[in-house]
Amino acid sequence: MDGGPSLARTEETEARLAAEEAYHAEVERNLRRNYAANLAHGLLGQTGFRLVTAPTFVPAYIYLLSGSEFAVGLALASQWLGNALSSTLGATLVEHRKRVLSMGLLVGWGMRGGVLGLALSGYFLPDHWALIFACIFLCLFGLFNGVQSVIFQLLMAKVIPLRLRGRLTGFRNFAAGLTAAGVAYVGGKYFVEAHALGNGYATTFLAAFALTSIGLTMLMLVREPDSPEVRPRTSFLLRLREIPDILREDRELSRFVIASGLAALGTLAVPFYVLYAGKAIGLSGTTLGALSTAFLLSQTGANLIWGSLADRIGNRVVFLASVGIWALSTVVLMGMHSLWPLVAVFAGLGAGQAGFQNSTQNMILEFGAREDLAMRIAILNTATSSMMAVGPLLGGLIADSSSFVAVFSISTLMLSAAFVLVLFAVGEPRKRGLFH
Structure with a gap:
């Protein structure tokens, strides 16, 4: 007898193991190049995007256009x-794709289009139209960012081994933070305060577009291996229906998603x-630059x-420590009424x-097998982004109807609940x- 199905299973297992070995060998062979490319992409990309996502320039810009805390919440x-x-x-x-880089580059340019639109609307439109288009372009930025974050996290998990991901993320964000802090100071003092090119905020967003565009170009240097295993192509609606099963099968994953x-x-x-700081000490371009620099x-x-x-x-451990520091800093913020204590709180x-x-x-990458990795990333991103969409709107309503202290108190309660759950x-x- 030739073994029949048993022999076929053995050959299939050996083929899979050989494919895995070849995959990991290619990852190690290109590790230095891919590490450097991811570092350069993250350095320049995050430097630019932090000017958009930091809790300073965009909220202050929207408030300048509208004079309304609710409008700030709506835009975010x-x-x-x-x-x-x-x-x-x-x-x-x-x-279902063995390679994802080309799709990531396409989506990345769409995301940067939202930043460019935010800048150009500030230059060429009157305030009420600039406010409307700011919301539209921020939504466009978010739409592409949701897709890009899944693709680029998946790409990093493919080309950077688990043993190095934390240090790469940390050093990449360290380098980006240094440059972003410098750019933020220039943006506040020399762009916003000096009304550079007629609109300092728009000039800051234009600088963000330029930096992120150069960063995306650096990612073209990545050598991406073919994934040894991928999921069969499935319709979008069918995959949506499978999400509850993924969460039910791993209770700790579902609790982590809830905590996040x-x-x-x-x-x-x-x-x-930043609006609280503005009411406490006034919000000049220099103050905006100082708080942005401290934060970054x-x-x-x-x-x-x-x-x-x-x-x-x-x-x-990082999740617990960081959420604890964030909650404590929010509590302390409520008692600050001068610049340098506020700078220290923004640092926290x-x-x-x-x-x-x-x-x-990084933690979401470690909960299961590679073939479900993209969907795990998407589940987490959907959960956190949904709350980040509801949050500013809810915060704007509370700030308008009650006070900043009420907003900060609710934020602290949510952070404390996440800490306890994890x-x-x-x-x-x-x-x-x-297996990771």
């Missing part, structure tokens, strides 16, 4: 709504940090610590949010021995 909500709507679509676009969503809802206070520099230093800690101990906020972002992005109900996923 439109960005994160776009992100939430597109993350699962991003997973279904790439999880709670912490993300804590961002309801983020657009109002703290992200810089903290990212090195968070990345090293994640590689040595795990991302769960930056460190906490950096650790939260790094830990969630502390008591989510273990360190890399200790489970799953």
